[in-house]
Every structure is written in structure tokens, then in C-alpha cells.
Amino acid sequence: MLFKKLNSLEKLYLKNTNKEAYQNYKYQLKVNDLPSINFLDxxxxxxxxxxxxxxGDIIYAIPAMYALAENGKINLHLNIGQRIKVDGNHPLKDIGLNEKSVAxxxxxLALQNQFQQIDIFKNQAIDYDLDIFRQFTFDHTKGHISRWYFNCFAVSYDLSKPWLVVPKNTSMSDKIVIARSTRYNSPMIDYSVLKKYNNLVFVGLSEEFKLMKAIIPNLEYARxxxxxxxxxxxxxxxxxxGNQSFPYAIAEALKTPRMLExxxxxxxxxxxxxxxxxxxxxxQFELLIKKLIAQL
Known part of the structure; x- marks a missing residue:
């Protein structure tokens, strides 16, 4: 469909006569400037x-990578030191990746059968730039991160099935594993109700563990x-x-029995x-804990 930009008078008239059409026009302006994607023939x-x-975004991008690669192998080049706008606290502030996080x-990722190489991006030739989802017109505060990639790259994948496979740490078979980043904390949720249980293990940053340890004294830390x-x-x-954090992304990819804050x-x-x-x-948080611990 050919998109026609309006002049100042036309925009003013549309704004005052049809608010919905004006909002749609403003959205079309954004869509008209979206980057194009060169799909493999x-x-x-x-x-x-x-x-x-x-x-976490990388974990949620893996289903789209599988769909785009089909039966082919995957090289993933990770671009360190790039600034990404964030709201709330993030361990790397406004930086997406550093060398330590890649390492x-x-x-x-190397353990996953379809991945051939994971390295630092140094202007290697690429087929797909997964960062492009940030330029599209999604409301990034809503929806489903994996499906943003599907929408960008015109693919789909069965998200009800695991997309990561790892050996299980059998010493954790009776443990409740907890992760809570300092970002995306719901003010309505109190984790201190978990202190009645004796099999609690925390994964995440040491600073995050200290905050949770103050609430749950019997919490153990898995380094x-x-x-x-x-x-x-x-x-x-x-x-x-866990809350909306990298450890939860892993739990979701593995399909471990899981509760999301x-x-x-x-x-x-x-x-x-x-x-x-x-x-x-x-x-509901407390009810789910009781039900799932009894069932699992």
C-alpha cells in the first residue's frame, strides 16, 4: 500500500476530525521508516x-534462530559494549553485553546441538541482525519477547517445547531454586513466606542473594x-x-516446573x-507454592 505523507494543514484537519485515523497515521509514519530485512532465499x-x-533477550531469540536456520547450523556473534536503553536497575547499567557475560x-550455547560457534562480533558477515527488533514498533513493555522476533522475521516456533537442553544437577532434585533480580520487583509480592521451607537455593548475583537472604535467613547460595x-x-x-530475569529465561527455555513473578x-x-x-x-503466590510443592 502506497503511504502518503500529509502536510501540516492535512495533519491538523485529521487530528481535529478523526482522532483514531490520526493515531493510525502517526503509527504508519513509524512503520514507514522501519528497516528492511534481507531474508535468505x-x-x-x-x-x-x-x-x-x-x-535474557538472547535466550528468547533462540527459537527464532532455530526457525530461521531451519536444519542449518548457527554461528552467533555477540556484540559487546553496545548501549541499550533500560528502565530500572540492570547489572550492566545501559550496556547489553561485556566480555565476561559472553564467556x-x-x-x-555451545552445548546446544545446532550451535556451531559463539564468539564476539568483529564485523563478521551476518545473515540476520537480531538487534533489529528494537527498531520495530512493538510496545516493549508488553507481549512476549520471543514473539517480537517471530513478528520481525516472519517465523514461528513451538514455545511450549524446550529450546535448551542441559544435564540436570541431580543434587537439586528436592530443592526450590529462586532467582530475583533487583529489576522488575513487584511491590505486592513478599518472598518471606518461603522461609518455612528448608530446601531453598538462590541463583544470581551475590548482591541479589544478600537482599533475599535478609528476607529468607535459611536461603543457600549456589555459586x-x-x-x-x-x-x-x-x-x-x-x-x-523467579521474576522477569535471565535465570527465569533459562527456566522457561528448559521447561523446568516454574513460577514467574x-x-x-x-x-x-x-x-x-x-x-x-x-x-x-x-x-495466588502462596497458593501456587503449596499446590506445586505438594504435586511435584
């Missing part, structure tokens, strides 16, 4: 992707040297409880598939 044996983070992520170790702990857990200002993560639950209110 035929499948390749090896498909190169670029991503600049955040870590910690590499063992987890990891890379994200494969973290994923193995989450995979082996009886139950995972949904943040009311930015509900852009949705559990899909078996054993995925979400909570926004304290009574």
Missing part, C-alpha cells in the same frame, strides 16, 4: 546471527562459574521461582507449556 548449511544483548554464556552450571541447577530443581509495569514474559505458572498477587 534458500536455506543455508550455516547461518550467521548477531545480537547485542541483554542475556559465561558460551558454554551453555557458578558459567551459565551452563546455572542452567544445570535450574534443570535439576524440583521447582524454580509478573511485573505489572512490564509484563513481557509469558510462561508457555506444561508446568509454567505466573503470579502477580500474594494470595
Amino acid at each position: 534458500t536455506p543455508k548449511a550455516l547461518v550467521d546471527f548477531k545480537h547485542s544483548g541483554h542475556l 559465561m554464556l558460551e558454554p551453555l 557458578v562459574s558459567n551459565f551452563l552450571e546455572m542452567a544445570s541447577i535450574i534443570a535439576g530443581a524440583k521447582l524454580f521461582i 509478573s511485573y505489572y509495569k512490564c509484563p513481557n514474559v509469558i510462561p508457555e507449556g506444561a508446568n509454567g505458572f505466573e503470579f502477580s498477587f500474594q494470595p
